[in-house]
Amino acid sequence: MPLKNKDLLSIEDLDREAIEHIITTAESFKEVSTRDIKKVPALRGKTIINLFYEPSTRTRTSFELAGKRLSADVLNMSVSTSSVVKGETLLDTAKNIEAMNSDIIILRHPMSGAPAILASALKSSVINAGDGAHEHPTQALLDLLTIKEHLGATDGLKVAIVGDISHSRVARSNILCLKKMGAEVRVCGPATLIPKGIEDMGAEVYYRSDDALKGVDVIMMLRIQMERQGKGLFPGVREYARLFGLNHERVKLAKEGVLIMHPGPINRGVEISPEVADGPYSVILEQVTNGVAVRMAVLFLLSEGRA
Amino acid sequence: MSKVKARIMNREAIERALVRIAHEILERNKGTNDLALVGIRTGGVELARRLAENIKKIEGVDVPMGALDVTMYRDDLTRRKKHLPLGKTDINFPVDETKIVLVDDVLFTGRTIRAALGGLMDLGRPQHIQLAVLIDRGHKELPITADYVGKNVPTSRKEAVKVVLAEGGGEDEVLILAEEDGE
Amino acid sequence: MALLIQNGRVIDPARGLDEVMDILVEDGRITGSGKLSKPNKAEVVDATGKLVVPGLIDMHCHLREPGFEYKEDIRSGTLAASAGGFTTVCCMPNTKPVNDNRSVTEYIIKEAVRHGYCRVVPIGAITKGSEGLELSEMGDLSEAGCPAFSDDGRPVANAEVMRRALEYAKTFGLTIISHCEDTALSAGGVMNEGTVSTRLGLKGIPAAAEEVMVARDIALARLTGGRLHIAHVSTEGSVSLIRQAKRDGIGVTAETCPHYFSLTDERLMGYNTLFKVNPPLRTARDVEAVIEGLTDGTIDVIATDHAPHAASEKEVEFDLAPFGISGFETALALSLQLAHNNRLSLMDLLAKLTVNPAHALGMEPPSLNDGAAADITIIDPELVRTFEASSMLSKGKNTAFAGFTLKGWPVATVIGGRVCTTPGR
Numbered sequence: 001m002p003l004k005n006k007d008l009l010s011i012e013d014l015d016r017e018a019i020e021h022i023i024t025t026a027e028s029f030k031e032v033s034t035r036d037i038k039k040v041p042a043l044r045g046k047t048i049i050n051l052f053y054e055p056s057t058r059t060r061t062s063f064e065l066a067g068k069r070l071s072a073d074v075l076n077m078s079v080s081t082s083s084v085v086k087g088e089t090l091l092d093t094a095k096n097i098e099a100m101n102s103d104i105i106i107l108r109h110p111m112s113g114a115p116a117i118l119a120s121a122l123k124s125s126v127i128n129a130g131d132g133a134h135e136h137p138t139q140a141l142l143d144l145l146t147i148k149e150h151l152g153a154t155d156g157l158k159v160a161i162v163g164d165i166s167h168s169r170v171a172r173s174n175i176l177c178l179k180k181m182g183a184e185v186r187v188c189g190p191a192t193l194i195p196k197g198i199e200d201m202g203a204e205v206y207y208r209s210d211d212a213l214k215g216v217d218v219i220m221m222l223r224i225q226m227e228r229q230g231k232g233l234f235p236g237v238r239e240y241a242r243l244f245g246l247n248h249e250r251v252k253l254a255k256e257g258v259l260i261m262h263p264g265p266i267n268r269g270v271e272i273s274p275e276v277a278d279g280p281y282s283v284i285l286e287q288v289t290n291g292v293a294v295r296m297a298v299l300f301l302l303s304e305g306r307a
Numbered sequence: 308m309s310k311v312k313a314r315i316m317n318r319e320a321i322e323r324a325l326v327r328i329a330h331e332i333l334e335r336n337k338g339t340n341d342l343a344l345v346g347i348r349t350g351g352v353e354l355a356r357r358l359a360e361n362i363k364k365i366e367g368v369d370v371p372m373g374a375l376d377v378t379m380y381r382d383d384l385t386r387r388k389k390h391l392p393l394g395k396t397d398i399n400f401p402v403d404e405t406k407i408v409l410v411d412d413v414l415f416t417g418r419t420i421r422a423a424l425g426g427l428m429d430l431g432r433p434q435h436i437q438l439a440v441l442i443d444r445g446h447k448e449l450p451i452t453a454d455y456v457g458k459n460v461p462t463s464r465k466e467a468v469k470v471v472l473a474e475g476g477g478e479d480e481v482l483i484l485a486e487e488d489g490e
Numbered sequence: 491m492a493l494l495i496q497n498g499r500v501i502d503p504a505r506g507l508d509e510v511m512d513i514l515v516e517d518g519r520i521t522g523s524g525k526l527s528k529p530n531k532a533e534v535v536d537a538t539g540k541l542v543v544p545g546l547i548d549m550h551c552h553l554r555e556p557g558f559e560y561k562e563d564i565r566s567g568t569l570a571a572s573a574g575g576f577t578t579v580c581c582m583p584n585t586k587p588v589n590d591n592r593s594v595t596e597y598i599i600k601e602a603v604r605h606g607y608c609r610v611v612p613i614g615a616i617t618k619g620s621e622g623l624e625l626s627e628m629g630d631l632s633e634a635g636c637p638a639f640s641d642d643g644r645p646v647a648n649a650e651v652m653r654r655a656l657e658y659a660k661t662f663g664l665t666i667i668s669h670c671e672d673t674a675l676s677a678g679g680v681m682n683e684g685t686v687s688t689r690l691g692l693k694g695i696p697a698a699a700e701e702v703m704v705a706r707d708i709a710l711a712r713l714t715g716g717r718l719h720i721a722h723v724s725t726e727g728s729v730s731l732i733r734q735a736k737r738d739g740i741g742v743t744a745e746t747c748p749h750y751f752s753l754t755d756e757r758l759m760g761y762n763t764l765f766k767v768n769p770p771l772r773t774a775r776d777v778e779a780v781i782e783g784l785t786d787g788t789i790d791v792i793a794t795d796h797a798p799h800a801a802s803e804k805e806v807e808f809d810l811a812p813f814g815i816s817g818f819e820t821a822l823a824l825s826l827q828l829a830h831n832n833r834l835s836l837m838d839l840l841a842k843l844t845v846n847p848a849h850a851l852g853m854e855p856p857s858l859n860d861g862a863a864a865d866i867t868i869i870d871p872e873l874v875r876t877f878e879a880s881s882m883l884s885k886g887k888n889t890a891f892a893g894f895t896l897k898g899w900p901v902a903t904v905i906g907g908r909v910c911t912t913p914g915r
Contacts, residue, residue, distance in 0.1 A: 002390060021392075024392075024393070025392075025393045027395065028376065028379070028393040028394065028395050028396075029379075029393075031395060031396055032379070035429065035430060036430075036431070037429040037430075039429065040379040040380060040426070040429070041379075041380055041382075041425065042378075042379045042380070042381070042384055043384070046385075070379075089805075089806055090806070090807060091805065091806075109807070111807040111808065111809040111810070112690055112691035112692050112761070112808065112809070113690065113692070113761030113807060113808040114807050116760070116761050117761075117806075117807065131691070132691050132692070132809070133691035133692075133693075134690060134691030134692075135691070166688075169691060172688075172689075172691060195687075195688040196683055196684055196685065196687075196688055196694070197684050197685030197686070197687075197688045197689070198688055200685040200688075200689075201685075201688070201689060300379075300384070300393075303384055303385055304384055304385070304387070304390060305385065305386075305387060305388055305390070306385055
């Protein structure tokens with residue numbers, strides 16, 4: 001089996017071979033979404049639960065479509081804060097779901113490490129759809145698929161990730177994934193948003209975006225997360241946009257044919273200017289398309305051999 | 308490792324069978340109008356190519372050709388122990404109203420063909436679907452028969468049939484092997 | 491009935507004594523030592539091959555009673571402490587209600603006499619409710635039995651209040667035990683800030699959060715001349731600051747806990763809440779600095795900071811789990827590893843668990859001299875055992891050391907002449 005564990009919790013757990021396999025599988029599933037009948041019976045009769053403790057339309061819809069296109073029964077559970085207030089623990093909620101014979105549980109949770117709790121306690125496969133600031137593995141995989149489709153090989157590729165690195169699970173998963181695939185990763189932001197020890201994960205730290213973007217093949221912009229961070233990490237949106245926002249001039253510093261990526265949703269005019277977001281180098285919408293394909297591949301591969 | 312028990316077709320035998328099948332296809336379908344060949348991955352793709360070549364030699368027409376990956380349509384995803392890599396489905400012509408000949412190397416239980424029918428019909432509504440196989444080895448589990456057969460070979464369940472087709476010619480052969488490898 | 495402890499290796503840090511000899515106990519006091527013959531009616535304990543030392547003192551623990559008896563109470567806590575080789579424990583005042591007044595102190599002492607398995611000395615709160623605003627009635631608390639004060643669990647955030655606390659306590663010659671944590675720097679943090687916390691995506695508590703306040707309290711001790719004791723030292727920076735303060739002649743003592751010289755923050759990979767503690771587990775460099783601090787005397791005391799919790803409280807998302815390690819039952823064995831690894835002599839090590847905590851609290855230093863109270867701990871230094879949570883006597887099974895194989899465990903304690911064989915031996 002290419003995916004050794006029953007769960008997909010982190011890029012940390014995948015080796016290069018497994019990552020490449022998921023990408024190849026995703027390429028096949030991409031074709032299904034272009035047909036008139038966007039469905040294959042591969043996961044017919046399987047029960048997939050989206051258990052989201054954090055609001056998210058994009059990721060949840062993407063997983064839902066992925067499951068449905070594989071003919072699975074997909075249920076969405078948005079856990080409102082009232083369930084938490086009522087005192088039901090994460091583990092109890094998940095055990096209740098498993099008692100209804102779920103096959104796969106997809107968890108998004110505001111606290112790092114939450115999916116690991118479920119994975120060790122449940123028989124169902126658990127997919128991490130984002131836990132706190134820890135990881136968002138399917139995002140990194142769909143980003144990788146997008147890069148591969150445009151630029152081919154990843155070894156030696158220069159990728160810059162710009163934004164609130166310290167609170168970003170997308171940044172962490174991407175750093176791990178790109179490093180495993182042989183790329184060079186730069187992180188850039190004000191020092192207050194760069195976490196201690198990020199160099200030990202393999203990323204080069206830049207505080208000035210004009211330096212970080214020089215000659216890169218891929219630019220990944222992160223959303224400035226107003227709701228997640230505490231106050232005082234940077235003086236305000238205006239200063240941030242001026243120093244780190246991706247505009248036309250900054251794009252010119254990168255290589256010809258650079259890919260502009262963003263996990264969404266975009267704050268137009270803050271971390272990225274509208275003309276760059278909608279411009280010829282932007283592959284932001286392709287990322288969304290690839291998201292469904294990658295998630296189909298992950299659901300498919302996790303189900304293989306597991307009755 | 309599987310032991311070779313017998314070699315039931317050599318290169319010439321395969322060539323002759325494929326010429327005959329090409330003629331039969333043209334006869335049954337009264338020519339190449341609306342005709343298309345779809346090879347089932349992976350064993351049927353090269354066969355479909357050779358059939359298309361033969362048809363070209365006979366009628367002078369390039370019949371459209373595609374490849375169908377049925378892994379997503381199989382009914383044994385959670386049960387099977389071996390990993391089957393996913394290939395791409397590559398059909399660039401409209402399936403609607405086309406007379407499709409599905410091509411595979413070995414017809415065994417019929418489940419692969421059933422999956423292929425599902426996959427094909429998700430892509431459109433063919434005029435009809437016929438099936439061409441190089442070897443029919445018996446042990447049907449579903450009511451599926453081939454319209455065109457290269458050779459009927461009675462086998463036991465424990466045996467395996469291996470079709471070797473070197474893409475540029477070379478040592479083509481059909482072998483019967485001692486161990487059942489599973490479908 | 492008299493008690494004769496025969497043929498043990500007697501180590502008495504108060505006198506620097508290390509010799510094989512017998513010890514005679516009568517009416518709760520030590521009445522003789524040396525090569526003794528068995529008196530007529532006496533209980534005999536054969537201590538051949540064992541260490542016989544003054545009863546160990548834990549100057550920092552949480553017994554949770556009154557108010558949090560579901561986590562631990564005085565009975566179960568002292569039972570666990572006794573199993574850990576302790577004859578005296580000092581419990582912190584962060585109970586419910588907070589021990590900031592005489593009646594709570596008297597309650598604790600009375601409960602301990604009634605149900606306790608070892609002596610309990612309460613530490614009073616520095617401020618009322620440990621709110622960090624108004625000083626508690628230290629004089630009254632001291633008369634009730636508190637030898638020192640702490641708001642442990644929280645720092646005294648306001649420097650002016652801490653200054654006044656040090657000065658006021660000086661009136662009575664009493665010690666202020668400081669939990670050094672700048673809560674603005676540590677806010678929201680759940681583990682050490684560093685490479686591991688970044689990898690795990692968890693908010694970190696920087697070493698500076700501890701060091702900033704260690705520096706502050708040392709400056710205040712210098713200003714006031716008060717007696718300062720720094721609780722649970724965990725970082726390299728803190729050790730340096732304390733070392734310098736001692737060189738400068740400031741009246742400061744310091745303690746650390748076994749987890750700070752045995753574990754690093756790497757343990758947190760995997761999000762195991764049993765390693766979630768405050769101050770947090772730090773880096774290998776900090777661990778080495780703490781051990782150095784123990785070796786050169788910068789750190790005077792080893793205390794447990796025993797912090798029991800109910801199992802269900804720890805079985806939640808990492809961010810939500812309470813801080814704390816249940817430490818009574820492994821403290822001695824972990825400390826002995828320092829001697830086994832030649833980082834510390836047995837004499838020095840045992841001093842950190844006996845005379846030094848007594849000194850820090852202004853209490854009579856324990857000894858095995860004639861006339862001393864018969865509080866004795868007997869240790870088997872060669873006993874090898876793998877520690878399991880299922881064998882724990884504390885209500886709090888939240889040990890960080892499940893599965894650890896350690897050499898050197900307590901086998902019995904004597905309190906006021908009464909022998910208590912360690913349960914399970």
